[in-house]
Amino acid sequence: MKRYDLRHLKDNYEPRMREILDEHKQGEVAIFLFEIGDFTPIQNSADLVKECGYELLNSLKFNEVDWTIVAKKG
Structure with a gap:
């Protein structure tokens, strides 16, 4: 499980979030x-x-x- 603080990106968080999601392995939680x-x-x-x-x-x-999203790669 790893936490990513994207607040500093304001409205432009989606590209970084996609990059992080693409890097995770099966079963990992972000x-x-x-x-x-x-x-x-x-x-x-x-x-x-x-x-x-x-x-x-x-x-x-x-x-x-602020909003928090917890996701697991399935």
Whole structure:
């Protein structure tokens, strides 16, 4: 299990998230922390997780502006 803080990327987190998802091995769990403005990034990140062959284990609001996604490569 590894945590990735993508908050510093603001709205441009998806390319880095895809890169990380592509590097993981079967069965590994990734935890992503990113910033949200509206809720569009949440659905986009869930779609990206599915597209990359991962199972979305958890998606939750971390605080007022941050969101956490937990995904496992299946």
